Amino acid sequence: xxxxxxxVKKYGNVTxxxxxxxxxxxxxxTVILGGSGSGKSTLLRQLTGLEKPDSGxxxxxxxxxxxANKKKxxxxxxxxxxxxxxxxxxxxxxxxxxxxxPLREHTKIADNIIxxxxxxxxxxxxLRGTEKLMPSQLSGGxxxxxxxxxxxxxxxxxxxxxxxxxxLDPISTGVIDKLIKDLNQALNITSVVVSHDMESCFRIAxxxxxxxxxxxIAEGTVEExxxxxxxxxxxxxxxxxxxxxxxxxxDKNYLDEILFR
Amino acid sequence: xxxxxxxxxxxxNRLQILGRSGIFLFMSVFQAFLPPFRIPxxxxxxxxxxxxSFLIVFVTALFTGMVLGIQxxxxxxxxxxxxxxxxxxxxxxxxxxxxxxxxxxxxGRAGSAITAEIGIMKIxxxxxxxxxMAIDPLKYVISPKVVAGxxxxxxxxxxxxxxxxxxxxxxxVKLLGVNEGAYLGKxxxxxxxxxxxxxILKSLCFGLLITWISSFMGFxxxxxxxxxxxxxxxxxxxxxxxxxxxxxxxxxxxx
Ligand SMILES: Nc1ncnc2c1ncn2[C@@H]1O[C@H](COP(=O)(O)OP(=O)(O)O)[C@@H](O)[C@H]1O
Ligand SMILES: [Mg+2]
Numbered sequence: 001x002x003x004x005x006x007x008v009k010k011y012g013n014v015t016x017x018x019x020x021x022x023x024x025x026x027x028x029x030t031v032i033l034g035g036s037g038s039g040k041s042t043l044l045r046q047l048t049g050l051e052k053p054d055s056g057x058x059x060x061x062x063x064x065x066x067x068a069n070k071k072k073x074x075x076x077x078x079x080x081x082x083x084x085x086x087x088x089x090x091x092x093x094x095x096x097x098x099x100x101x102p103l104r105e106h107t108k109i110a111d112n113i114i115x116x117x118x119x120x121x122x123x124x125x126x127l128r129g130t131e132k133l134m135p136s137q138l139s140g141g142x143x144x145x146x147x148x149x150x151x152x153x154x155x156x157x158x159x160x161x162x163x164x165x166x167x168l169d170p171i172s173t174g175v176i177d178k179l180i181k182d183l184n185q186a187l188n189i190t191s192v193v194v195s196h197d198m199e200s201c202f203r204i205a206x207x208x209x210x211x212x213x214x215x216x217i218a219e220g221t222v223e224e225x226x227x228x229x230x231x232x233x234x235x236x237x238x239x240x241x242x243x244x245x246x247x248x249x250x251d252k253n254y255l256d257e258i259l260f261r
Numbered sequence: 262x263x264x265x266x267x268x269x270x271x272x273x274n275r276l277q278i279l280g281r282s283g284i285f286l287f288m289s290v291f292q293a294f295l296p297p298f299r300i301p302x303x304x305x306x307x308x309x310x311x312x313x314s315f316l317i318v319f320v321t322a323l324f325t326g327m328v329l330g331i332q333x334x335x336x337x338x339x340x341x342x343x344x345x346x347x348x349x350x351x352x353x354x355x356x357x358x359x360x361x362x363x364x365x366x367x368x369g370r371a372g373s374a375i376t377a378e379i380g381i382m383k384i385x386x387x388x389x390x391x392x393x394m395a396i397d398p399l400k401y402v403i404s405p406k407v408v409a410g411x412x413x414x415x416x417x418x419x420x421x422x423x424x425x426x427x428x429x430x431x432x433x434v435k436l437l438g439v440n441e442g443a444y445l446g447k448x449x450x451x452x453x454x455x456x457x458x459x460x461i462l463k464s465l466c467f468g469l470l471i472t473w474i475s476s477f478m479g480f481x482x483x484x485x486x487x488x489x490x491x492x493x494x495x496x497x498x499x500x501x502x503x504x505x506x507x508x509x510x511x512x513x514x515x516x
Contacts, residue, residue, distance in 0.1 A: 045389075070397075077395040080393060081393070084390060086386055088389070091385065101394070102394045
């Protein structure tokens with residue numbers, strides 16, 4: 001389980017995370033929703049210890065990631081997998097070697113067993129036969145699936161997904177959603193998914209958390225969020241352009257600005 | 262007052278960058294000596310920085326030696342000292358032109374490529390991906406490059422020296438008719454170990470300088486396509502200038 005206490009992260013004078021308190025339960029799929037720039041990726045970077053917060057703590061199974069030294073952090077990371085927004089495949093390695101990479105670096109497993117493991121992971125994401133291709137030869141959806149195969153290869157206890165379905169066609173989206181759900185149910189892998197896709201969110205989530213410019217404005221089970229009376233939550237899940245969440249980012253009055261006042 | 266403040270800010274900023282690049286270098290060089298050792302990665306980097314530079318170094322060295330042959334002959338013959346042509350060519354190449362020109366050519370060929378490669382890895386989140394797999398990106402990506410630079414440059418420079426001296430021989434002895442025995446004999450007698458050590462020391466420093474600056478510029482590039490192309494240009498300019506400045510400092514210390 002991950003527990004977040006009073007987490008603050010600032011970039012210059014932008015407060016990306018504003019005193020967050022939340023928890024991510026073991027064996028559950030938690031979806032973090034929010035418009036772009038609301039701090040979702042920033043939160044993931046704090047949860048994984050990739051960045052240090054300005055204040056507050058993140059506990060992973062009781063270990064404080066914000067104060068852990070490098071050795072401890074790397075030990076914990078062996079239990080984590082992450083699918084990056086842009087897949088983050090190594091561009092100089094082919095698909096096989098990309099997936100085999102963590103095994104080669106961290107284990108002394110023999111080549112033929114590595115081959116078996118990689119083949120199994122590729123079968124899971126439906127990409128057997130692409131072993132010899134380079135990442136640049138794949139479509140965005142296929143790269144995400146390879147990224148997922150690589151994230152799973154060390155059998156992590158938790159997988160973080162940063163916008164796993166953004167920019168994908170509906171079928172690829174469905175495939176990825178099903179993979180996330182299957183991994184969670186079959187292998188009991190805890191999942192933290194960043195998304196702004198409502199449909200996909202309701203398909204996979206056990207719990208939902210909505211971020212709005214660094215603040216959590218709602219959290220709860222799928223049902224609780226669906227039935228929420230909060231106008232901001234309603235606007236977000238219905239995708240309405242008008243409402244308490246402003247579309248424009250500036251405080252300047254539009255009339256004032258076009259009339260040079 | 263404002264000028265002083267902004268000057269101070271700029272100086273502080275520069276110092277900060279210098280400090281950060283120092284830590285960056287320390288971490289990547291220091292970690293090169295800690296296990297696990299990734300020999301295949303090192304071999305690959307030596308191939309990229311070293312082996313693939315052989316042709317360009319060969320051509321540069323040959324023509325540099327040949328030009329020195331002509332220019333040297335012209336100057337020396339005014340004092341009737343053509344016999345010293347070998348000494349002149351060899352000393353200028355071993356002490357100065359070999360290490361410096363070799364380093365400049367490698368900067369253009371490999372340094373820019375290193376910056377671009379690392380910049381692209383940065384844009385596409387490959388460094389955090391390594392971090393998430395519990396692998397230190399500095400140790401995995403940067404250390405082999407720095408070590409490969411330190412190994413490759415002295416070897417390339419030795420090759421440059423040989424080819425350059427042969428180039429001077431071709432023009433001086435075969436074309437302009439300088440006595441062969443004088444060209445080689447006087448040369449061998451005049452060159453001391455200090456000259457050779459100095460050349461090697463310079464090339465070691467340049468190997469470090471090239472891989473350090475190019476890697477650092479890529480690592481700290483603004484994570485956009487323009488950011489990486491700017492970093493690549495800056496890396497080449499900064500490395501070339503640093504090579505010339507460090508060359509002066511080393512020369513004055515060694516003499
Ligand atoms: N490395 C960074 N440097 C400066 N500002 C950043 C950085 N990362 C994120 N931000 C800022 O923090 C805010 C939240 O960003 P992010 O977490 O990427 O949002 P999301 O993933 O929800 O779209 C944005 O205003 C963004 O500009
Ligand atoms: Mg994001």
